[in-house]
Amino acid sequence: MISAITTNLPVFIIIAPLFVAFVLPTWAQRKRLVENLVISVEILMLLGTCYLASIVLLQKGIPIIYQMGGWSAPWGIELKVGSLGTFFLLTVAIVSLPVALFARGNLTHEVGGKERVARFYVLYLLLIGALGGMALTNDLFNVYVLVEVATLSCCGLVSARNHPRAAKATFTYLILATLGSCLVMGGIGFIYIVTGHLNMGFASQELGRIWQNNPRVVWMAFSFMLVGFGVKSALFPLHVWLPDAHSVAPSPASAILSGLAVKGYLICLLKVLYNVFGFYLMRVYSVHKIMVLVGMVAIISGSISALTQEDLKRRLAFSTVAQVGYIFLGFGLLNTKGLTGTLFYLASHAVIKSTLFLSAGAMLNATGKKNIKDLSGIGRKMPITTAAFTISSLGLIGIPLFSGFVGKWQLLMGSMETGSILPVSVIISGSVLCAAYLFPVIRIAYFGTAPEKDCKDPNLPQKLALIFLSAAIVFLGVIPGSFLELANRAAAELLVLR
């Protein structure tokens, strides 16, 4: 029995949230039971992921290949539990548990009605399952299906609040995201037409042999993939849907959307670029230069747009656009340090941005307002929430001892290795701009005149979630240890010449 579970653990980790998502509606009336089920699935997922991560760390980089249904590779579908997969799976598990805990607090109020709570959790678990699948899958068509599952559940989460503004934001998001998935599917089609394989390993081998015969088709596949995943992960010129969608969603949903969902698409893009095309082809087609350029533009313009926002959640949403720019820039650096830094930054941004959204949600809930100037003096009334906000802001800016610093430092080292001064200066000025749009919030919260209205820290589960996430930010910043090791190994594996 135990051995059956441990050998099939990779697939159980994906199946468990999906399965619970489908049985949840039958107990929709019993809110406590639904919440407990969700939390226990999250805890099981975290435990299973830790077990897998320990195995991968002990095996020194030899991935566990799981064959679905026992069919071997060119015919069957594979799950590959390598360093990259476990790294992202750990991020998903670590972030989604406290967000679910936070949602326990006042979700009924956030989504407007008790009967909508179970529906919210169904979408939440579908999203988590799809993200887990994205981390582990080694099959191109599975990538497409999981991306679609994630997109549809994201759209559902955005419209969880029954409000016309939410419907408007969801429609824009749905149309643009479907456009993106059409492009992704087209790109997969081109790869399949050229190579005849959907398995990433086989497609990559075949592509390495025959890309010179069809250079234009490979070029099309590159551009379809880049633009498709670019729309989905809100790369700068294609980010128009993000600020509306992420600011109108209930705060646990915005935390998971901004923190994890965007990262899932980025991990898929990383897998396609490095595991299928390989970095040799990226260099031949100069894709890395385009990515660095677009990343730099995204950092600067995202940060400047964030500066001009008065609505706190919109400011955080625009900040996500800027941070996606960092990750794109790092994907294009093509060296181990840069890629390690990017992966670590991706994980730490997932933790930091969900903390920011959750604490912002708690503050806005207590005051009942949306704008930053309405938060004056709230730091004295809600010490824990504001402390969590401050810690995560410092982390996002990249102050030493917080997790953002470790990733940003490695990213900086990596961009110095390329010999060009422009990315380095953009990364540093991005940090300065980040301080410029986050510090005013902290200043107003701590030093503004206190509000007359009686605001209190949120209830126990929400406080626990915020403390857990803040502790994770500090812990990853002080002792990145094996987490950084995993990122480093994943980066080294991605850059192996095939």
Place this chain on the structure above:
Amino acid sequence: MSELIKKIIMNYPYFAAFIIFVIGALTVLTRSNLFKKLIGINIMESAIFLMFVAAGNIRGGAVPILSGKNPHTLYINPLPSALMLTGIVVSVSVTAFALALILRLYRSYGTTDLRRIYEMGNEVSE
């Protein structure tokens, strides 16, 4: 030039898929009516389906059902068609969700024109 025309005629399904894709993308991006945007998305998806199915086709190939009676040597590739079945399911669910959203938008704004919905801004009651 005649070389190019010959290539297009030889690969006409791909060419058709390209034209359909562009029509769909233009419809999505230029029309402000919600229904037209949705139809554009569906047209784009059909183009991708056509491309996949055409990739699996082999001229003169038989239906890929193995039986002892008529031993063909050439079968078409069934995998892309099977994949597109999944694609169609996804496309149907996206369409259903989008139609529900359009209904919701029409009830609160009284129009299905995205530009007018944006002009109305946020002054709409629940």
